[in-house]
Amino acid sequence: MSIEMEEKIVTPPPAPVPALEVRGLVKHYPGVKALDGVDFVVHQNEVLGLAGENGAGKSTLLKALVGLVKPDAGDIYVRGEKVRLRSVVNAADHGIGMVFQEQSLVPNLTAAENIVLGSEGAGVRGGVYRWDRMRRLAQEQLDKIGSPIDPLARTDSLSFADRQMVEIAKVLRIEQRSQHPPVIILDEPTSVLESKEIETLFAQVRRLRAFASVIFVSHRLDEVLDVCDRVTVLRGGRSVGDVPTADAAPAELHRMMIGSTGSDDHYHDTAFERSGEEPRPRLVVRGLSGRTFRDVDLDVHAGEIVGIVGVHGSGREDVCRALFGAEPTTAGEVTLDGDALQLSGTRAACSAGIGYVPAERKIEGMVGPMSVADNMTLTRQRARCSGPLVSPRKQASLVDSWISRLSIRTPHRGTAIQRLSGGNQQKVVLARWLVSGDVRLLLLDHPTRGLDIGARSEVYRLMRELASNGVATVLLADSLEEAIGMSDRIVVMSDGRVTAEVGCPSGAKPTPLDLVKEMV
Known part of the structure; x- marks a missing residue:
């Protein structure tokens, strides 16, 4: 069958x-x-x-x-x-x-x-x-x-x-x-x-x-x-x-x-080596106290990048804001190139040659509806003026030169800054402190937050270039790896106080674990 x-x-x-x-x-x-x-x-x-x-x-x-x-x-x-x-x-x-x-x-x-x-x-x-x-x-x-x-x-x-x-x-x-x-x-x-x-x-x-x-x-x-x-x-x-x-x-x-092979070395540690330090620190902070910090001592030399690290609530962000006159202090002395600073407000800090890039870029760092040109010259009005009046030609020349130098991707200097990507917005915020050429101390509060690898590398390159030109920099990094990679020295804070200072010489960098031990 x-x-x-x-x-x-x-x-x-x-x-x-x-x-x-x-x-x-x-x-x-x-x-x-x-x-x-x-x-x-x-x-x-x-x-x-x-x-x-x-x-x-x-x-x-x-x-x-x-x-x-x-x-x-x-x-x-x-x-x-x-x-x-x-x-x-x-x-x-x-x-x-x-x-x-x-x-x-x-x-x-x-x-x-x-x-x-x-x-x-x-x-x-x-x-x-x-x-x-x-x-x-x-x-x-x-x-x-x-x-x-x-x-x-x-x-x-x-x-x-x-x-x-x-x-x-x-x-x-x-x-x-x-x-x-x-x-x-x-x-x-x-x-x-x-x-x-x-x-x-x-x-x-x-x-x-x-x-x-x-x-x-x-x-x-x-x-x-x-x-x-x-x-x-x-x-x-x-x-x-x-x-x-x-x-x-x-x-x-x-x-x-x-679109190409990236390097793991985004910090370029040896790109801007400095031959030596000034005999006297550019920034000297002694016994600075405020709402969330106390008895803070800090030295930063011309051409030096000093990172401040600490867990949330360590007080490091408020120290940075206090140095820019944006946070009240209750005690302490601050000098810049030997001259005593009165931390009475942000206008006084700007006049003294202090620049500040805040962590909340969109809230504190820029005016969204304003143009790239106006944001870039916001704190340096004289740089775009001829006499008492704004010179459109002078502003255009100044802004265009920085757009080119920093490779800022924008359709036009008149484009509203809120239309730019985060990385290009950050470049404009940084350029604001560079247009007049008189910044002596730059305070960077998480300057690479929200930026991609390429944009971060551009910010790192600019930081090294500024350091090589003598600008003293205080860096609140986005990660311990970033702090280690970019800093010449690192100050550790915990519960509002400085608990350690760690050297970061080229070729002998500390590990994140070395810093964590001092942070907790």
Whole structure:
């Protein structure tokens, strides 16, 4: 008896629909093509890293995904459905939310109020808050990420890391709007966090993966490789690569970002060696005390870069601000080239030849709607004047020369600085103190925060060049590695006091562990 066997055709299951997909996205600005046909895909329950130099198009892409920018061409698909995202609210209706690099919380409201703001629902009745219900709504979101924050705590009483958790919990409320697993965008979420806070954030990101998709943006490539499943790289407004993090390395990602092989030595330790020090320090600080620091002694010679390191709350940021007259002091003496300084305000500091680059670039370092030219000459009005009047020709010549010298990428000197990438904004802020040529002391508070490798290297090169020209520099670095790589000496602070001073000669640099021992 013959048995006829029927051939069975096994149909593979359909591929899961991506949580988010972008096809051929294009966006033009005057003189700039920010996006030039970007393609990328975010799978469900995936953490996708988005990497690229400043100016690569990341910010424009993210703004398009949350409805803040209208693309000129291309399509966006959410769970397979083609959508037009016209506003942040519209994007939230489709389940897309973003934790912005500059936090968007209202400081004098509670965490609960911030979390449910704009989507109070049952938390409000007759225009009046139902606090028990509000607290439960907020607690539900905080529980999703395992956060112990009290929903009724005022937001301005929380640490930056805890406020970041509130931002994430706030974004998770979009789940109630769309009834779909959310897509969460984290834009530089670690830029001002300490190492322990970063570990906490990463734990929450991994927890999010269980019920959401995440787009993680960071200039720290080691973080991208640590927390992401895949990395998409943008360069010049285009998608140039997509690799699983298991198969990637920082050097390879850097090569994709800049189009060539990068060097691991970004600090260029021997680029501007100095033959010797002045017999007397340029800056002498003795017994300086203030709200968060006390009895601080500090010497900085002309042409020397001195780093100050310490954990959050060590007082180092306030010391830096005090030297610029932006933080009150209660005791101590400060001299610059032998002349006593009266730390009465920032105007006096500028007149004395002190420059300051703040950590919060967008808040304290620049005026967003003003032009590149006006921001660059903001504290040096005489440099652009002929007599009592502003000379447009003199300003144009001065500004254009610094744009060229620092390779600032801007369509025009009249372009609003807020239209530039973070790295180019920082170059403009640095140039502000260079246009008159009379800066003797430069205070740098996290000058490379939020910058990519290429932009950081440019800032390092400029710092070395200024040092070689005799500028004394105080550096609050973005990492211990940066402090070690760039400093000639390092001062360690803990609980508002100087606890150690460590030499950093070329070829005999300390290790991060050497510094940590003095910081705790």
